[in-house]
Amino acid sequence: DTGVSQNPRHKITKRGQNVTFRCDPISEHNRLYWYRQTLGQGPEFLTYFQNEAQLEKSRLLSDRFSAERPKGSFSTLEIQRTEQGDSAMYLCASSFRSRISYNEQFFGPGTRLTVL
Amino acid sequence: TQLLEQSPQFLSIQEGENLTVYCNSSSVFSSLQWYRQEPGEGPVLLVTVVTGGEVKKLKRLTFQFGDARKDSSLHITAAQPGDTGLYLCAGERAGNNRKLIWGLGTSLAVNP
Numbered sequence: 500d501t502g503v504s505q506n507p508r509h510k511i512t513k514r515g516q517n518v519t520f521r522c523d524p525i526s527e528h529n530r531l532y533w534y535r536q537t538l539g540q541g542p543e544f545l546t547y548f549q550n551e552a553q554l555e556k557s558r559l560l561s562d563r564f565s566a567e568r569p570k571g572s573f574s575t576l577e578i579q580r581t582e583q584g585d586s587a588m589y590l591c592a593s594s595f596r597s598r599i600s601y602n603e604q605f606f607g608p609g610t611r612l613t614v615l
Numbered sequence: 616t617q618l619l620e621q622s623p624q625f626l627s628i629q630e631g632e633n634l635t636v637y638c639n640s641s642s643v644f645s646s647l648q649w650y651r652q653e654p655g656e657g658p659v660l661l662v663t664v665v666t667g668g669e670v671k672k673l674k675r676l677t678f679q680f681g682d683a684r685k686d687s688s689l690h691i692t693a694a695q696p697g698d699t700g701l702y703l704c705a706g707e708r709a710g711n712n713r714k715l716i717w718g719l720g721t722s723l724a725v726n727p
Binding site (some may be wrong): 503508539540541542543544547555590592601602603604606607608609611 | 703720722
């Protein structure tokens with residue numbers, strides 16, 4: 500396993516268009532996280548899954564954002580009717596959650612979204 | 616409300632200097648992690664500290680967890696240009712959720 504992968508690495512779109520990003524986590528990890536990050540800032544939590552269940556969604560996440568993790572494997576993040584303020588790096592991370600683990604997260608390289 | 620305060624926010628130093636980055640909170644964490652992120656890439660985990668007063672060393676990097684598990688520091692000795700990046704701390708709070716709380720990061724530039 501080569502780690503967490505994300506596709507595409509870069510996406511340029513026009514305002515109002517829909518975009519979808521994909522994340523493939525480390526195969527044995529049961530938790531998957533989506534974050535948004537702007538330049539020079541820390542990751543901003545969006546949502547996370549444990550297996551296929553979406554356990555929490557940030558209040559910052561508008562109705563235009565939706566995430567899925569069918570079958571508890573890869574995940575997709577869709578943004579509908581994109582706005583210029585959606586321009587950011589979208590990061591995916593995975594971890595193995597157990598009673599004794601410390602939720603150490605392994606990140607993908609991110610998808611850089613630019614909304615024109 | 617930012618639960619994890621990192622300082623300084625920006626740091627520009629010369630190669631060979633020492634530096635310390637701080638991560639402070641009023642909350643208690645069951646563990647605290649430090650990550651380093653290079654431009655255009657995702658954060659990479661450096662270390663996890665879990666015991667109050669714990670000190671961990673990673674080559675020229677020394678990490679310390681406060682006795683009360685509310686704060687942490689990262690000290691870099693003889694910084695090199697390859698240390699340049701965004702350093703992030705993230706704390707895990709006790710409970711079933713165990714979601715990480717992230718600091719805003721310290722952007723470090725080490726000039727040759």
